[in-house]
Amino acid sequence: MKINHMKIDPGMTTLQLIEQMGKSGVLGAGRMYRATELLAEVISDEETTVFLSIAGPMVPGGLRKIIRDLIADGHVDVVITSGANLTHDLLETFGGSHYREHDETDEELCQMGMGRIGDVYTKAQDFEVFEKKISTLLEEIAQKNNQLNIREFITEIGNSIQDPESIICTAAEKNVPIYAPGIIDSMLGLQLWMFTQENQLTLDAPGDMHELSDIVYSSKKVATVILGGGLPKHYALASNILTGGVDAAIQVTLDRSEAGSLGGAPLEEAKSWAKAKCGSKLVTVIGDATIIFPLMVAGAREKLDK
Amino acid sequence: MKINHMKIDPGMTTLQLIEQMGKSGVLGAGRMYRATELLAEVISDEETTVFLSIAGPMVPGGLRKIIRDLIADGHVDVVITSGANLTHDLLETFGGSHYREHDETDEELCQMGMGRIGDVYTKAQDFEVFEKKISTLLEEIAQKNNQLNIREFITEIGNSIQDPESIICTAAEKNVPIYAPGIIDSMLGLQLWMFTQENQLTLDAPGDMHELSDIVYSSKKVATVILGGGLPKHYALASNILTGGVDAAIQVTLDRSEAGSLGGAPLEEAKSWAKAKCGSKLVTVIGDATIIFPLMVAGAREKLDK
Amino acid sequence: MKINHMKIDPGMTTLQLIEQMGKSGVLGAGRMYRATELLAEVISDEETTVFLSIAGPMVPGGLRKIIRDLIADGHVDVVITSGANLTHDLLETFGGSHYREHDETDEELCQMGMGRIGDVYTKAQDFEVFEKKISTLLEEIAQKNNQLNIREFITEIGNSIQDPESIICTAAEKNVPIYAPGIIDSMLGLQLWMFTQENQLTLDAPGDMHELSDIVYSSKKVATVILGGGLPKHYALASNILTGGVDAAIQVTLDRSEAGSLGGAPLEEAKSWAKAKCGSKLVTVIGDATIIFPLMVAGAREKLDK
Amino acid sequence: MKINHMKIDPGMTTLQLIEQMGKSGVLGAGRMYRATELLAEVISDEETTVFLSIAGPMVPGGLRKIIRDLIADGHVDVVITSGANLTHDLLETFGGSHYREHDETDEELCQMGMGRIGDVYTKAQDFEVFEKKISTLLEEIAQKNNQLNIREFITEIGNSIQDPESIICTAAEKNVPIYAPGIIDSMLGLQLWMFTQENQLTLDAPGDMHELSDIVYSSKKVATVILGGGLPKHYALASNILTGGVDAAIQVTLDRSEAGSLGGAPLEEAKSWAKAKCGSKLVTVIGDATIIFPLMVAGAREKLDK
Structure with missing residues (x-):
């Protein structure tokens, strides 16, 4: 099949641009087109349960609203993420922000009370507010129920806050479960630990698996969209092993495969483990998820919309 | 400065999307926005001479028309590229194509007479036509003038073909010089060498430098857009050393910097060499140029257009 | 300071080679030398507690014995890793292996019952043995104590097996704690979950934090060696936030920093978060950890040894 | 085949370490072992002509002596490199050096007259000496013969200097040809251009191809060792197209393949182009060449030596 060259028309919509990439169909442009097509397909298919795995600093990196909107509009059915993205979502809910355009050294930033993630910056004051608010929340949650699985815990937080811009709050409203198997490894996890030193609140990690397996078993098809690697990638794929693997997957990553890390592993590899079905639709786009x-x-x- | 989260409106234009990336302003999204702003700025500034450096398989990868249109519309003033991109441009002019969607092994492809560049494929028949046509062209050119610098040689080719879709042809028409310091290292170079075994045709490599230095000296400002690394990147930057460096540069690459290769080198480094002026505007976007x-x-x- | 060129003497020892890299002192060679010097320094310093964070397929990738020997010889004081590396350690303890040199497709591998990690392969039969043996182990452990933190759980496994080659077993013998905050996201975690569906066994994730903070507070200095990113990297750095950060860190990774992922983040960034002390010694080597x-x-x- | 775990014995030689990597045989360690084996094999095989392609800052990066020794000891038969590496080789011959451990910004370095390549630094004074010495050399060479191909020009330089540590000088002594198809794009090329503005000296780029094709045709087997990408990689592979491709190739690179750049292209791809023979031995190691x-x-x- 012959390659057609892409054509730019000023004022073209993003879909028109991506369709030009599809006309070419090769290298990154081809993958970009196929990933977009597949995303539209799995979202619009009523029989497909769509997982969204979010590693990396997606909330600090400006994707909070895009993710929140996908949940609000019913395009995502299950979210798997890190404790860090939950922390940063709450940080904004509690009045904090993420910042940019600093040129201090890391040692200077430390003295100023600012944390750095690439060229994103956070303020210690925002974390102090976070700590106060979250400890109040934890008390409220523990009073109602001090034995929860991690998903229930996150839903409880979502139910306790009023912030239409929050991923956690929106997911709670829309009954979209959020899983965070590594939640303990985050500022939120740290607060949780400090709380449990003087209070009774148990988070049952394996508990989530019951729910997740129910979701997988009751889904006709599962598709997973994977931003970055780590636990969120593995957990999404591994939870589908029970039914022979996902039917479709899209991953966006800058990691590479040669050293064998899961983050950079080609999606095809998941087929050998029955984490992706034989014949499943798999597209990887190499690039910066932002x-x-x-x-x-x-x-x-x-x-x-068409 | 606070980060705003990006918002997707279905049907938004590409500029609207990029402006959302600018509202966030961090990580890849921020760089994408700043690069786009800078590109628009240098193109629209009448005092800025715009260089375009093209390494990597940009013609096979579907960018031929985008590049040709930039030249045709007066947005690019100087092109620096590899012999390979010139070869692939002519391959299409002479009736050949680039192909996709093969799943043979490289050994099978070899037996089928197909060459592979990632997931782009070429056919030996197309190269055979290329060889016939280019040797006729070389004869015509050598008859007129058998002592040329490389730029003149490429312009002569452009003047000898009628293909409005061709980068070489369009550049010749618009008086946009194309430099290819490594031209000899390509199929075109191989044909050139074979031709010179029985014919007289001398290409003067240093000869281009006279012209290029004239361009640099007569430009009020120079901006260079760099796709990939290699010779095209270095040549563009190095030719500006004569006037203290470029005023602006944009690079798109997946190479990384740690091993010291030029391809992955940060543009900032060019400042130390006076290849980019102190205070020059420099933006790198990490990603697949296609x-x-x-x-x-x-x-x-x-x-x-606005 | 002038760069000296490296000199190769056939038969030179690895340290002699690395010292040549130090004579050059630049690019990867320089980083390799400084990392080795720092590793020797923190191991030999009695006042420094050495953490080892292991993400990626280090056990499948042939590093099991190297890690086990570091623990056995008292060179590593704390291990933080993924559930996967623990699973693969036990897989070998229970008689299984890792395999190489297959050229089947992932779909064929799936049908043969083989899982793939890059060019490392596993057999379903080995996992079946693993499942049987681990469920017996889980029963024994739960009978003794059905409320453990994750570290205690791993130590219990180590105490229950006799395998001098095992990382888990050796760590238990040498009182080196192993933390695995994301343990649930692994084959071991899956077995754990299946076990808890019919049995009582609670793993307290926050529980580990008590211990880890005691270790950090009682250490005069902490150094952390980080292979790969993910939870093991973050957990090691974050647990030192309580005392203002680590005093030294070495990381080996192929991840890159531009998209903001923790795996590729420069160690310097940890200073802004007080996860590495101002003035701490930090070396990153870009490369394949194997x-x-x-x-x-x-x-x-x-x-x-000298 | 089962994977064996690597074992470290303090004081082991580099070959002993690499043989441990071969016992494991997977991921980077396996590739490292296979590349070393293949290198030893092609060097020791009298029938194999060994090409060495050197892109990237290998001379500034401390590899000058290693390369020079390989040539001096008859282990390398043909060198293909960039004008930059030749420039930096001569820079040291003329009394200059490469430097390390500066922490100035690129703008400050520029004002100090220092150029930066990663963490390698050069001094303007050294380049001034280089300019004086090379222009004298150019005069001498042009007086003898003002019509040379590039290889002859480099050999003439080698014959004109007395520096046993120089790659160019050693290669000239040992009759090892050095090809640099992109020579013009370097400080050496710039001097050449300035010289030709007032003097007669013509470098015939296609001229090298005659010689190179003679070498390829007269070799029973060809192996090529490729450090980095760019012209040196392509030229080595492309010159072997005449005989159906190389018999063996080793490449060391940090570039990646997805965007289709030659630097990151898998060696297998060369088979489709008949630049590597079907059945040829090909090993890529992902990593920093230094x-x-x-x-x-x-x-x-x-x-x-054994």
């Missing part, structure tokens, strides 16, 4: 994911979502949502 | 460059061009051209 | 870590350990151990 | 190449050479030379 560029690739907004482009993909814009294209897919435009396609859905 | 995704990033179309997006950037679409955004910049939309902005120019 | 090459870089054995080379570094060989060099450091040779230095220690 | 670490990987010294380790590989140390291992291979130790093996040869």
